[in-house]
Amino acid sequence: MNKLKSDLYKNGYVVVKNLLSEDEITHFSEKIKKICETKNSNRIDDLYNYQEFWDFIINRKLLNELRKNISDEIFYMHDSGISHHEEGYFGGNENFISWHRDTDSAPKIKDVVPYYKKSKFYEVFTAIAYVSPNNKGGTLNIIPKSHNKNFRFSLKNILRIFHWKTKNNKKYYFIRNIIEKLIGKKCKVESGDCIIFFTTLFHKVVGSSSTRQAIVSRYAPRGDNSDNYINYVLKNSSNDQRNGYKINNENSEKIKNFFNILKDEKVFYELEDF
Numbered sequence: 001m002n003k004l005k006s007d008l009y010k011n012g013y014v015v016v017k018n019l020l021s022e023d024e025i026t027h028f029s030e031k032i033k034k035i036c037e038t039k040n041s042n043r044i045d046d047l048y049n050y051q052e053f054w055d056f057i058i059n060r061k062l063l064n065e066l067r068k069n070i071s072d073e074i075f076y077m078h079d080s081g082i083s084h085h086e087e088g089y090f091g092g093n094e095n096f097i098s099w100h101r102d103t104d105s106a107p108k109i110k111d112v113v114p115y116y117k118k119s120k121f122y123e124v125f126t127a128i129a130y131v132s133p134n135n136k137g138g139t140l141n142i143i144p145k146s147h148n149k150n151f152r153f154s155l156k157n158i159l160r161i162f163h164w165k166t167k168n169n170k171k172y173y174f175i176r177n178i179i180e181k182l183i184g185k186k187c188k189v190e191s192g193d194c195i196i197f198f199t200t201l202f203h204k205v206v207g208s209s210s211t212r213q214a215i216v217s218r219y220a221p222r223g224d225n226s227d228n229y230i231n232y233v234l235k236n237s238s239n240d241q242r243n244g245y246k247i248n249n250e251n252s253e254k255i256k257n258f259f260n261i262l263k264d265e266k267v268f269y270e271l272e273d274f
Helices: 003-011 021-038 053-059 060-069 149-153 154-163 170-181 225-235 252-262
Strands: 013-016 075-085 125-130 140-142 194-198 203-204 212-220
Touching: 003 013, 003 060, 013 060, 021 053, 021 075, 021 212, 053 212, 053 252, 060 125, 075 225, 125 203, 149 154, 154 170, 170 194, 170 212, 194 212, 212 225
Parallel strands: none
Antiparallel strands: 013 194, 075 212, 125 194, 125 212, 140 203
């Protein structure tokens, strides 16, 4: 097992340096800014409607890393998005937020995620790349090893729960900051770097005084976990843009082309109701 793969399964995440070239960073940064401003939204999650970002989803360098460190066969989980936040993201104040998992948008996830019964890990992965020019604020604070199912019985998880329940409560700012230093770790990334992590790894965005732009896409090897993610997590997501393809006369041909590209790259995951 290579070191990157070992670190991914041991700690729940790895940082891939320089995934994107300078030209790609500039391209994605400009497109993200334009689309988010046009839509008057900080976040867009239906990237199948935006051909400008398909090149990231099927990025050869990214797919090679996933295949090398996870499985020879890797599939796109029909889940991707972009985000754009101007200077003053959370005003640099992180007391409004706490750690979460990428499976948390679905209700009662603990009762249906297969890994609680069958294995130590839920093998669905998030890849997030930062494309802010001269990135100064785009990164994550993660809790290493929190992707392991045994984490829920740990002291660190008790501290995490306290941190979650005391969000935006000035009385606990000092204690929350201590907890962050005790159990959290801030990933060091620059523009073009990519963090790959288990969707069940607890993580949170880091407050920033500069522009934060990111592209996210999710992948998995075929199995119980991928089936669960497609057929439960996404279908039951509280985010309407994530729970299925919204097909109409304007985008039906575009979605067909998107699927064909995924098939060409051998990352297309069949959908039961499509």
